Amino acid sequence: xxxxxxxxxxxxxxxxxxxxxxxxxxxxxxxxxxxxxxxxxxxxxxxxxxxxxxxxxxxxxxxxxxxxxxxxxxxxxxxxxxxxxxxxxxxxxxxxxxxxxxxxxxxxxxxxxxxxxxxxxxxxxxxxxxxxxxxxxxxxxxxxxxxxxxxxxxxxxxxxxxxxxxxxxxxxxxxxxxxxxxxxxxxxxxxxxxxxxxxxxxxxxxxxxxxxxxxxxxxxxxxxxxxxxxxxxxxxxxxxxxxxxxxxxxxxxxxxxxxxxxxxxxxxxxxxxxxxxxxxxxxxxxxxxxxxxxxxxxxxxxxxxxxxxxxxxxxxxxxxxxxxxxxxxxxxxxxxxxxxxxxxxxxxxxxxxxxxxxxxxxxxxxxxxxxxxxxxxxxxxxxxxxxxxxxxxxxxxxxxxxxxxxxxxxxxxxxxxxx
Amino acid sequence: xxxxxxxxxxxxxxxxxxxxxxxxxxxxxxxxxxxxxxxxxxxxxxxxxxxxxxxxxxxxxxxxxxxxxxxxxxxxxxxxxxxxxxxxxxxxxxxxxxxxxxxxxxxxxxxxxxxxxxxxxxxxxxxxxxxxxxxxxxxxxxxxxxxxxxxxxxxxxxxxxxxxxxxxxxxxxx
Numbered sequence: 001x002x003x004x005x006x007x008x009x010x011x012x013x014x015x016x017x018x019x020x021x022x023x024x025x026x027x028x029x030x031x032x033x034x035x036x037x038x039x040x041x042x043x044x045x046x047x048x049x050x051x052x053x054x055x056x057x058x059x060x061x062x063x064x065x066x067x068x069x070x071x072x073x074x075x076x077x078x079x080x081x082x083x084x085x086x087x088x089x090x091x092x093x094x095x096x097x098x099x100x101x102x103x104x105x106x107x108x109x110x111x112x113x114x115x116x117x118x119x120x121x122x123x124x125x126x127x128x129x130x131x132x133x134x135x136x137x138x139x140x141x142x143x144x145x146x147x148x149x150x151x152x153x154x155x156x157x158x159x160x161x162x163x164x165x166x167x168x169x170x171x172x173x174x175x176x177x178x179x180x181x182x183x184x185x186x187x188x189x190x191x192x193x194x195x196x197x198x199x200x201x202x203x204x205x206x207x208x209x210x211x212x213x214x215x216x217x218x219x220x221x222x223x224x225x226x227x228x229x230x231x232x233x234x235x236x237x238x239x240x241x242x243x244x245x246x247x248x249x250x251x252x253x254x255x256x257x258x259x260x261x262x263x264x265x266x267x268x269x270x271x272x273x274x275x276x277x278x279x280x281x282x283x284x285x286x287x288x289x290x291x292x293x294x295x296x297x298x299x300x301x302x303x304x305x306x307x308x309x310x311x312x313x314x315x316x317x318x319x320x321x322x323x324x325x326x327x328x329x330x331x332x333x334x335x336x337x338x339x340x341x342x343x344x345x346x347x348x349x350x351x352x353x354x355x356x357x358x359x360x361x362x363x364x365x366x367x368x369x370x371x372x373x374x375x376x377x378x379x380x381x382x383x384x385x386x387x388x389x390x391x392x393x394x395x396x397x398x399x400x401x402x403x404x405x406x407x408x409x410x411x412x413x414x415x416x417x418x419x
Numbered sequence: 420x421x422x423x424x425x426x427x428x429x430x431x432x433x434x435x436x437x438x439x440x441x442x443x444x445x446x447x448x449x450x451x452x453x454x455x456x457x458x459x460x461x462x463x464x465x466x467x468x469x470x471x472x473x474x475x476x477x478x479x480x481x482x483x484x485x486x487x488x489x490x491x492x493x494x495x496x497x498x499x500x501x502x503x504x505x506x507x508x509x510x511x512x513x514x515x516x517x518x519x520x521x522x523x524x525x526x527x528x529x530x531x532x533x534x535x536x537x538x539x540x541x542x543x544x545x546x547x548x549x550x551x552x553x554x555x556x557x558x559x560x561x562x563x564x565x566x567x568x569x570x571x572x573x574x575x576x577x578x579x580x581x582x583x584x585x586x587x588x589x590x591x592x593x
Contacts, residue, residue: 123517130513153520157585158578161555162520169513231432251432289433293464297423 002027005286005300008321011307012282016275018312020304021240023321024228024267024286027416028295031220031261040218041076041137042067043092043125044211047145047178049083052112056178056204060144061107063208067215068103071095076137078128079103082121083114084151092128118145119153122190123162126171136292138221138258139171140196142214144207146178149186156186163194164244170225170291172196172258174214177398178204180390184397185339192242192401195225195257199411200398202391213412220261223290228254228267232284236272240328241404243267259290262416266406268324273304281305323369326360328404330373335400337384338393346385353381424454424461434470441470449473449487468498516553519567557584 003026012018031037044064048057068077078092089106093099125141133139153159163173173194175187178201191198197217199210230237230252237252239245245254256265273282287299307315333356340349357377364370388396399409407413431438444450450469453460469490476486490498555563555577563584565577 120521123521127514127517127521130517133513155578155582157582161581164556165516165553166513169516171513229433231429248435249432249437250428251435287429293423 001029001288001295001298003286003288003298003300005302006318006321007302007304008318008325009312009315010302010304011312011315012273012276012304013309013312014276014278014306016273018273018304020271020273021321021325022269022271022284022286022302023318023324024269024300026259026265026267026288028222028259028261028263028265031222034219037219038136038138038221038224039074039076039134040071040215041092041129041132041134041139042071042215042218043078043080043128043141045080045082045121045125045141045143046110047083047116047118047121047147048081048087048110048112049114049116049147050112051116051147051181054112056146056207057110057112059204059207060178061110063144063211064107065104066208067211068095068100070212070215070219076132077103078125079107080121080125080128081110082117082124083112084117085114086117086120086124088124088128092132115151116145116147116149117152118143118147118149119159119162120151122159122173126166126173129171130166130169133170138218138224140218141166141171141173141194142176142211143173143187143190144176144178144211145182145187147181148183156183156189159186160189160193163190167193167195167225167244167255175199176201176207176210176214177394178207180394182394184394188397188401192405193244195244195255197257197407197411198398198401200394202395210411217260217413218258221258222261222263223259223292223294225291226256226259226295227289228256228269229287229289230254230269230284231287232282234274235282235284237284238270240268240270240325240332241406242401243405259295260413260415263413264406264416265414266324268321268328271304276306278306278308317363319367322363323367323373326364326370326373329356329360330377331400331404332356333377334380334384334396335404337380338397338400341384341388342393346387350381350385353377353384357381424463425467427453427460427462430462430467430470433467435474436470444470444473447483447487449483449490465498472498515567519553519569555581557581558588561588 003024005022005024008021012020046060046064064079071077073094073096075095076092077095079090081087081089089110090103122141122143129139129141166173173190174196175191176199177184177187188198197214201207201210231250233250239254243254243256245252281303283301283303285299285301287297288295289297333353337349337352340352357374360370361374364374398411402409402411425433427438427441431441441450445452450466453462455461473486476489553565553567555565557563563581569577
């Protein structure tokens with residue numbers, strides 16, 4: 001486990017309101033041998049509404065089959081299928097050979113039918129997971145849908161809230177959106193609040209690949225429910241990416257989800273400092289915690305010092321931090337622009353991207369990576385000003401959401417072996 | 420894995436309790452004293468787990484004497500198991516939570532789900548009706564507390580209230 005922390009600039013202004021950024025890089029340890037890994041406790045919640053159709057249904061079922069083939073006797077799984085009815089196809093069971101054979105038989109019987117009680121199906125899956133939470137289990141509900149929640153609880157805010165409440169009770173939610181018609185904002189908010197992952201599946205043939213990738217990651221979790229804490233009484237701390245976070249007393253807690261073997265994760269925090277006396281300083285310590293203290297609670301401390309304006313203007317900048325910050329603001333702008341584009345506010349979408357492009361251009365200097373980012377934002381401003389095909393919108397939406405959380409565009413964790 | 424140790428300040432931050440409160444608990448036998456004493460006192464995971472559990476029990480409006488009695492009846496492993504990290508609700512409440520959402524009227528009638536039973540057994544006296552306070556965030560700084568289970572009608576009212584309140588509170592933010 002390694003944790004490093006660096007700041008863009010370490011001098012701050014006595015007049016107050018100095019904004020500084022901290023780039024934290026962490027690398028999770030390698031998982032122990034497969035035989036010693038934590039058991040997984042998963043629910044597969046599959047949309048069988050009429051829109052799924054025979055072809056998509058078959059591919060979704062194949063995906064669940066392939067996923068079940070990867071788990072072992074000590075793992076647990078359940079299968080829920082939902083349309084306007086919620087059916088517990090396979091009640092939570094350990095993954096014995098017999099159970100898996102039975103599951104394949106039951107899966108084969110599912111056909112696409114009615115409308116979509118997404119909330120009912122998802123909550124039933126979460127319940128199946130919750131019934132058998134163990135000391136060390138990786139507890140997660142995997143929700144697959146191709147459509148909109150149109151029956152049962154449909155309010156996206158309520159669903160996001162429930163996802164957060166369940167995460168705080170140890171049940172994570174990962175969402176898979178298939179095709180052109182699902183609500184990507186709903187699935188993203190459930191995955192983010194739910195402490196899980198978001199996948200966009202453009203074509204049904206990709207379902208198996210994404211589902212087995214996600215299940216593969218659960219089999220390699222080395223730390224559950226990881227959070228970054230920052231301790232400081234006077235400084236405001238917030239993440240640039242949309243991680244759930246809260247402040248209690250002097251501590252700000254940023255929820256990062258589970259970490260997998262050798263995962264590399266960069267997190268950028270924005271700090272806002274109060275006014276102070278020249279020569280005085282703020283020391284802020286950052287610590288990584290997880291549910292089982294598997295990471296050993298590593299910490300790093302950075303000190304910022306008040307100095308006069310001239311010294312502030314002269315101080316060197318840490319380019320690595322500047323780049324990470326710029327990338328994040330660019331991803332945020334793209335995400336915002338997509339929302340505006342979706343609502344038909346094309347000029348505003350362009351302006352959102354233009355604004356960030358100009359700001360970055362202001363401090364890019366001759367840094368090649370920052371200049372490249374500026375050029376990309378220029379292209380994006382044009383692209384996001386026009387109506388987009390649903391698949392393009394969803395692809396970009398999922399990509400910007402995943403990139404903000406330092407995963408690959410298609411939702412996979414970054415690992416030392418594949419970077 | 421080396422086990423982490425915390426200063427009083429860190430323990431206070433992570434558990435969400437003030438240093439003064441932590442010292443009070445030590446004085447009153449709810450928390451064992453730290454490994455070393457004085458300003459460089461070191462606390463460990465067991466202390467943190469115990470404090471989180473105390474906090475969870477306090478959220479259920481249990482008096483301190485009752486909390487102390489319950490803690491005395493649990494061993495180290497049970498305390499660690501029950502004090503789910505970062506001050507979260509007890510594990511078995513996930514099932515209760517889901518059932519209260521899916522079937523609010525029925526949730527009160529159901530028996531307890533499988534899982535560590537210790538928190539649901541009162542130390543002595545008559546069975547109190549089991550209910551649980553739920554915190555609904557309206558904004559990061561404003562919460563609504565609701566005691567579950569509610570009737571279906573009450574649930575709908577709460578959902579409407581939450582939607583209205585969020586709208587109102589977000590209107591006023593810059």
